[in-house]
Amino acid sequence: MARHDFEPTAFFNAIGTSAPALKVADGDTIVTRTLDAWGVDALGAQRAGAPNPMTGPFFVEGAEKGDTLEMRIDRMTANRETGWTFAPLAPNVVDPDAAQRLPSRERSTWLLDRAKGLATLKTPPPALKTFVAPFAPMIGCFGVAPALGQAISTATSGPNGGNMDYRLFGPGTTAYFPVSVEGALLYLGDGHYAQGDGEIVGTGIETTFEVEFTLRVHKARTIKWPRGETAQEIFAIGNARPLDQALQHATTEMLAWLQADYGLDAMSASHLMGQMARYDVANVFNPAYSVACRMAKRVLAELRSGSSL
Amino acid sequence: MARHDFEPTAFFNAIGTSAPALKVADGDTIVTRTLDAWGVDALGAQRAGAPNPMTGPFFVEGAEKGDTLEMRIDRMTANRETGWTFAPLAPNVVDPDAAQRLPSRERSTWLLDRAKGLATLKTPPPALKTFVAPFAPMIGCFGVAPALGQAISTATSGPNGGNMDYRLFGPGTTAYFPVSVEGALLYLGDGHYAQGDGEIVGTGIETTFEVEFTLRVHKARTIKWPRGETAQEIFAIGNARPLDQALQHATTEMLAWLQADYGLDAMSASHLMGQMARYDVANVFNPAYSVACRMAKRVLAELRSGSSL
Amino acid sequence: MARHDFEPTAFFNAIGTSAPALKVADGDTIVTRTLDAWGVDALGAQRAGAPNPMTGPFFVEGAEKGDTLEMRIDRMTANRETGWTFAPLAPNVVDPDAAQRLPSRERSTWLLDRAKGLATLKTPPPALKTFVAPFAPMIGCFGVAPALGQAISTATSGPNGGNMDYRLFGPGTTAYFPVSVEGALLYLGDGHYAQGDGEIVGTGIETTFEVEFTLRVHKARTIKWPRGETAQEIFAIGNARPLDQALQHATTEMLAWLQADYGLDAMSASHLMGQMARYDVANVFNPAYSVACRMAKRVLAELRSGSSL
């Protein structure tokens, strides 16, 4: 259960099978730093190019194809005074004729008051003088090496994770990834100080972070899509276009999860999901969109206590 | 501000321009009853055919094309001992190959404990013996006459509302519809005792209701898609396939709303939505899917107090 | 086998169950005239409003719910000197960021040389001085009354037909529609002098026509989507968004057709379609897109001659 401090020196724009930056044991904790989405570090130096240069990859001993890698996000400390966003809305999230009426895209700087946990536009338009975005940190892009020798652009995502841009991947959440190669090879970066559903301006508030996380290997436990767990919920992620297919993947994965781990047959799981499931549109901007299907742990706990009677 | 009690005798499977069932004044309240999605009433009698037979239409004096009809949902009282659902998951919400492995579709009866506000499966599979769905009533299908002489099936939805199957259209919510014909002609039905996001088994818990609601006309106030308001949020709805387009409609409508009513230009509204917007997948089952784009009133209130400084 | 000449005086922007304009017998031929998409007639008079005002409806004696209506398009005579189109490309047929760079939409007039069967822009840009579009007439919008009391906007389409904008619906083609109401109630209009695949500028070359067609009822023969037949091919149409779903409908309908009429089981039909099917993108502009799935009659004829050995 060692704790490693890793200072990255090389960064990657694709999640593939690069040589490990650090090898750690099952159960170890890593503290490291991430660049922002365009490759600028905490001191303002350009360290790598867009999109979303990754820190890593981290090799976890014992992880093999068919296992699941657990990554508990222990802490995300924003470590720069500024972040940035784009506006206006991305053209693909509004009606095509409305897209034609949008103003030109601009990059805005945000001031990050890390003591108070707030972000404000550096030069706000008059209507937004009092607008404050609360600190709600999340990892925009992270995942493990994909199968078949693929190296997937950090602009997009897949079964192995990647640029999912999901609000709930923040401190306190545990993420799970399907392992395809020895050591799993975890990459991470693209931290957001805050972000709305869908990443509909094409960014969250992009900045740099010190991230602390703990890795564990679940042997011979196979999942197909990234999963996650907060104090209140479990969730499964689907990454694809269109949203319909991302939702299909997330729903299928949740169905499989409930069947494998909660003792539900397809019919029982369907009843539960039909009346209790929740969906989040994580991102609707990247080449692959991301949808989360969530279930409350409270509901699942009631089932288990009940079925033990 | 009269209060009308209306007992329906005719029902409609399309939202069109049928002759008014009742004419009311701007500001009046109506109490009426709805059939379930297959046309069965509170006493178990088959009164009309599927899909979603509608009570109404209600003609509101003074409403004209280009106005907005406000409908405050004051109360939904479930008035039958049973509801029903389908299972398993609908084939279009899982991966196509997973759809091929789903069991056959069955209809299940639910017992509605209206005193406790709970629903339970009448003959639950063993794993669901303790599963209880809390009462969370909503109107599945409602809306006003569409433009151009159309009559739109209550299986689907459009700019005029219809079968949106959105969880937040319950008591305490105020809905808004774009008026296309004189009197607006409001129809409603398809009440759900509870429903998860997406209506992914093809139904909520379908039952009958006594519904009380209050109608008001906003003159010369034009909206393009249904909108709503709860104590905490405002939301705009898009109805279309695929989900991507439903989301585009909802986002475009929210953008227009923030510009028209909250003094925001497109850039300011984009900043706000980009970091604060939320999406709900209302239904992903009907011919047109429904997506809601939500904004917290608290955020909007802070803007206004701020901009008044 | 009467031949009727029908001069329309009322026009419809929705395909519903309006009172019949003319009743004809099974096997009769009708000659009638259609307005252009904006409601202008052959003499340049505005006779009705957009979108796509329909001539009809024609009631065919003996047609009942569950039957199929056959409509042989015998002749389409363009009967005006001019047509019109829009440009540039519609924003939904290009990448969203490319849509933002398109010039503003303009309406262009075309001169129709009916003797030579050619259309030319009235005031062509320099690069198009020699551009000539050959006469390739088609009915953009036609169909029969839908089920359940619906009235569907002529801007869009459904299982009953409507605004499919398919190039192959021209003279020599026989169309088939599923009958939902007594008399079938056929509507038609929106003739195009020519049109590319997809109707990607939002119009064909819009003009007025005299159309001659022959109607026949196929009793107790149920189809789900519009079908068609040329000298060389049979085809099935799907109308929906996204294109994926339109294609699914067309493919499913062709599969059903091959099973019902050509003695193929699902496996045999799949082999045939997998190696021989063709798709057309009829329109990718209207609220519902349209896709055709085609099969060569020659291939089907070889099967039959073969299996008779």
Next chain:
Amino acid sequence: MARHDFEPTAFFNAIGTSAPALKVADGDTIVTRTLDAWGVDALGAQRAGAPNPMTGPFFVEGAEKGDTLEMRIDRMTANRETGWTFAPLAPNVVDPDAAQRLPSRERSTWLLDRAKGLATLKTPPPALKTFVAPFAPMIGCFGVAPALGQAISTATSGPNGGNMDYRLFGPGTTAYFPVSVEGALLYLGDGHYAQGDGEIVGTGIETTFEVEFTLRVHKARTIKWPRGETAQEIFAIGNARPLDQALQHATTEMLAWLQADYGLDAMSASHLMGQMARYDVANVFNPAYSVACRMAKRVLAELRSGSSL
């Protein structure tokens, strides 16, 4: 203008930046062999694993990022007695409820009569005893190294080409790819003896080929998506899901092509495309679907001759 005979010994399931298998000069011709989609060679030996193992990569001297690689497909000689396909139709190409009724997937062997240019099922169902698929060879999967260090699975496709499964990529067609890395690095495989539109059973008739092709570098000529040219037409390809987006990419690329090479402004190109463009659904089975937008060379030639007057 050398002619190389290359016998592959290593194969790749991702199109990335593997070490060159052969370096050739601009203008050289290569003769080589491809495995079938599952990695079996002309002699029936398993040489590599699925999906679509690639021969190559071929390094073309002088090719650099921003250039275009031309690949003229000179010859495709089927060099095995058998091919194979799947049936029934893939579940994603029919309506979801129809997918649930499809029979189980089976693999079928085809006998390839190379003298006559015909394929027949080895054990045809009775209805298909006389069914013969004509030889219409095509390269299912080919392309060049993508940008940013990506390695893209040969199951899917992107701007760099890949598993497009387009009927027109056969002998006589010239393909064009955007070069992202030095030498371009061309890969190819997955030859089909024949295939219908859409690859709707998930395969063409999969077999092995000897392929002869000629490579040329177009310096400082940048394209975004694969393009092609036959004797009659030019075409641009878009690869994405859903079909709508694949079509948007293809349309956008054709628009750019007409503007860059044929002297048309956006408005003129739109007129031409609106009335004359054709679309093909290349595949609607792979993770990324492929759509081609075609324009007749005859039409383009008339413009040029005209404008030269």
